[in-house]
Amino acid sequence: MIRLGVNVDHIATLREARKGNEPDPVAAAVLAEMGGADGIVCHLREDRRHIKDRDLSILRQVVKTHLNMEMAPTDEMMKIAISVLPDMVTLVPERRQEVTTEGGLDVTTNTAYMEEVVSTLRANNIVVSMFIDPDIYQIKTSARLGADYVELHTGYYAHAEDLNKVVEELEKLRSMAAAATKLGLGVSAGHGLNYQNVIEVAKIEQIEELNIGHSIISRAVLLGMETAVRDMIKLIR
Ligand code: PXP
Numbered sequence: 001m002i003r004l005g006v007n008v009d010h011i012a013t014l015r016e017a018r019k020g021n022e023p024d025p026v027a028a029a030v031l032a033e034m035g036g037a038d039g040i041v042c043h044l045r046e047d048r049r050h051i052k053d054r055d056l057s058i059l060r061q062v063v064k065t066h067l068n069m070e071m072a073p074t075d076e077m078m079k080i081a082i083s084v085l086p087d088m089v090t091l092v093p094e095r096r097q098e099v100t101t102e103g104g105l106d107v108t109t110n111t112a113y114m115e116e117v118v119s120t121l122r123a124n125n126i127v128v129s130m131f132i133d134p135d136i137y138q139i140k141t142s143a144r145l146g147a148d149y150v151e152l153h154t155g156y157y158a159h160a161e162d163l164n165k166v167v168e169e170l171e172k173l174r175s176m177a178a179a180a181t182k183l184g185l186g187v188s189a190g191h192g193l194n195y196q197n198v199i200e201v202a203k204i205e206q207i208e209e210l211n212i213g214h215s216i217i218s219r220a221v222l223l224g225m226e227t228a229v230r231d232m233i234k235l236i237r
Contacts (some may be wrong), residue, residue, distance in 0.1 A: 002202055003038035005068055005188070007213025008059075012042075012050035025051065026058050028217075039066035039087075041211050044080065046072060046094055053080065060084050068211070070131070073105075073117045081121060088127040090151055090211075091117065104133035104153040107141045118146045129188065134169075134176035142185060149186040151211065152176055154201055158192030170200055177206040195219070 008025040015023055029040040040063045042051045059067055069086035071077040072094040081089050091114075093105045107114055107130055121128045129149035132138035133156070142150050157169035177187045189201055190211030202210065 002207065003209040004036070005039035005041045005066070005190070005209055005211040006032040006037040006216055007041040007043070007190075007211055008032065008217075009041075009043050009050045010213055010217040012052070012055060016050055025055050026062055028220075029059055029063055032216075033063070033065055037065060038209070039063075039068055039211075041068040041070060041090070041213070043070035043092065044077065046074065046076070056080070056084055056086075060086065068129070073114060078117060078120060081126065082124050085124060086126060088129055088149075089121050090129040090131050090149075092131045102155075104135075104138060105131055107132060107138055107145060111141065111145065115145050122146065122148070129186075131190075134172045136176065136179060139176060139180045139183065139185070143180075143183040147185065149188055150180050152180075152187065152189040152207075153191050154189050154193055155191040157201070158194070158197050173201060174204050177204050181206040 006029070008028045011023050011025040011028040015021065015025070025042065032040060040059060042056060042059060044051050044053065044056050056069065066088065067086040068088040068090055069081060069084070070090045070092045071081060073091050091105055093103060095102065118128050127148045129151050130138070130142040130147045131151045131153060132142060134152045139150055152173055154173065157166065157173055160166040160169050173189065177189070180187045186208055187206045188209035188211060189207050193201060193210060193212050194215035198210065198212070201207065
């Protein structure tokens with residue numbers, strides 16, 4: 001059965017809009033698990049714009065399912081990962097000005113460093129995943145570097161503007177998922193998936209897990225609106 005990893009970064013983004021303490025991504029993670037999530041995903045960015053070090057360490061203590069830490073392959077993040085010991089690390093690219101992770105990690109450059117990153121994480125019993133574009137060179141290199149998983153970037157599919165492009169991107173995801181499996185890699189996918197476009201991706205047999213954040217948090221906010229307003233009215237009247 002395909003697994004769902006819920007990304008709670010967007011709860012922290014909302015909290016940071018007021019630099020206060022709510023909503024709490026840890027509370028969101030607990031509720032996501034109660035809803036059946038198979039794992040919790042969070043991205044500790046270099047600029048700490050949403051998830052903070054404290055969130056990560058509390059998530060490590062509270063998450064009962066599977067904690068997947070997204071991070072850039074840097075010395076600073078390596079130290080944190082090795083001290084927190086998430087179940088999985090997903091290596092992602094990071095550019096400061098981006099709104100969210102924009103493209104996959106290019107694993108074909110800086111391979112000596114990448115190899116060291118992967119082997120150090122694995123030596124600490126952390127499962128390593130590479131967030132990459134659905135591209136054969138990225139997949140082959142990920143396998144060569146010793147990664148356990150690849151997470152295929154579904155953003156190109158999700159943001160495709162016409163039907164031909166949608167079909168083309170979906171086909172790419174299908175064939176690259178199959179290629180990764182053949183090389184012995186586990187396969188997950190994510191980015192930009194929502195309640196409409198997820199259906200076809202979830203049908204791809206080799207994909208074991210989908211990591212979804214924005215669409216779930218967006219839906220959660222609206223589904224909770226009516227109750228939240230009623231609760232406030234009860235208080236003030
Ligand atoms: N997977 C990775 C590697 C990501 O960086 C993100 C975005 O943080 C996601 C999945 C989830 O994307 P979205 O929030 O668009 O569902």
